Amino acid sequence: MLDAIQNVNWHVNWPDDAAGNGVSREETREVLLRRPYWTAPGPDGTTLVYGLTDAGRHLLVSVVAEGEDVLVVGARDMKESWDASYTGAAPPPWDIGRPQPAFVRLADEGRLRGRVLDAGCGTGEHTLLAASRGADATGMDLSPTAIRRAREKAAERGVSARFEIADALELPRRAVVFDTVIDSAVLHVLDAEDRAKYVAGIASVLRPGGVCHLICFSDRQPGSWGPRRFRADELHAAFSDGWAIESLTADTFQLNPFHGVHEAHAWLATIRRK
Template sequence: MTTPPSWDAVYAPGAAPPPWDIGRPQPAFVRLADRGLLSGRLLDSGCGTGENVLLAAARGAEATGVDISPQAIARARDKAAERGLTARFEVADALRLGQLGMTFDVLIDSGVFHIFDDADRERYVASLAAVLPPGGRCYLMCFSDRQPGTVGPRRVRQDELRAAFSDGWEVASIEADTFEVNPGIEFSPGTSAAAAQAWLASLVRRAG
């Protein structure tokens, strides 16, 4: 597997944190954890430096995180050791999750779905399905078309989410939410905010 330099470079020692690496779990996933929904065998697809995985591990989940960036995974492992938490972190491609040879009860995606073009979006949904048996649930948060401007990730409409997960999935809910981001990021001209508009989708794998 060849690591795209752009992904690994953003986590290089001494580099400024990328917008999404806020040094704590995203509040939306904290709320899910507070409801007991981040439990059992859990996988974070595109975990970055591991904050959401470590949140789940601290709440008792058998938590695994994967990311294509070795730098991100190294930092996630260091965090787990520093906090005395048991979590598994592996370098892996989110488009080839089946290669893990594992299945999970819960998947989480915090800001990965929206990075893909249409072709890779289809591959990504199939990759998620490869590790989530029927009845398993995926909590996915992506950039929303309610976010003004064009800077940053591709904006996603609700109907795009529903279409992407129309075959073999049930879209249980899609709710408006926000990503916390590092201050100073301008996603729309003339504005600088510590949050960006998002959708939080709850998706269930169907049998057959």
């Protein structure tokens, strides 16, 4: 579907209400023509296109492709509609139904310990991994559907963990202090302003000496689809104030098949709060 959208001549039938929630036609053009990163089947024969504007805004655009025409039937800010990622006929690319191997290795090494916060937990695989290894684990995500599925998994597996519908950008409002934070593909979907807010939020809920284990796409990953690719120096810059990066190693991030890719080049970082 991405190829179909990007290769058509641009003849858009734009309904009067398609640009709701403050989304402009130009932003929608940017997403569909230049910066889409994945698609999923939507309701009533539509396709949901997720993408990034040139200004770094994540949008969800609902379209119907008809020959050389792309009919836009809706456009929303992803921050306000994240739940749509989990309500399509297919799971989002990052929801592979198991923990990322990098975090399994960390768990095997006993490094997911104490009070653990899984920020942007999705359907809970990393929260449940930490809890199954004895951690006091909490997962949080914006999506009510993802949190519901995470709670269902916990019940099915007999694992005790807490799951909350919450925004990872509102961490400073939390009273609980954690020993460990898990970030599986959160940082790399944030724009510069939100990244700074997010990193400060992690620091506010992580005890001095606590660690954040983070995985994100690296600049070795070819192509322009998907989230931001980080260079090593950009990660060092993001965590320059009050942090020490203890390790930063090349790794992989597994995906549901997406653009023919089953895994992407990634960075795995262990970052300690000073």
